[in-house]
Amino acid sequence: MAPHHAFHIEPVLKKTALKISALDTLESRLLVGCEDGTLMILEEEQSASHLVEFAVLETRKGFCKKAILQMQAVEPLQCVVSLTADGVQINSLPSLDMTAQLLKTRGSHAFALRTE
Numbered sequence: 001m002a003p004h005h006a007f008h009i010e011p012v013l014k015k016t017a018l019k020i021s022a023l024d025t026l027e028s029r030l031l032v033g034c035e036d037g038t039l040m041i042l043e044e045e046q047s048a049s050h051l052v053e054f055a056v057l058e059t060r061k062g063f064c065k066k067a068i069l070q071m072q073a074v075e076p077l078q079c080v081v082s083l084t085a086d087g088v089q090i091n092s093l094p095s096l097d098m099t100a101q102l103l104k105t106r107g108s109h110a111f112a113l114r115t116e
Helices: none
Strands: 020-026 029-034 039-045 053-060 070-074 079-084 087-092 098-101
Touching: 020 070, 020 079, 029 070
Parallel strands: none
Antiparallel strands: 020 029, 029 039, 039 053, 070 079, 079 087, 087 098
């Protein structure tokens, strides 16, 4: 009898030179933060196979100056919060324009959000 597998590992992007450092979801899209500060927005493609495939919908080079270490889309607040070595920044949705860079967060290793 074959062992049960709870999930199957597949690459999100098969042909990219960018190194992925953070992932989050926004509705049906996948937000991909990269080591060079690029943000990619991926959209699920319809596929005949059982595997989920994604297409690059948008690429924002220079979204952050340094590697995106952590990222979270906060739909109730209509923003994306991201962490880099420079600190925490907030970008508005859907434009992704930077609305704030939080002071005294430089060198932080993680952040936590509570929207209640």
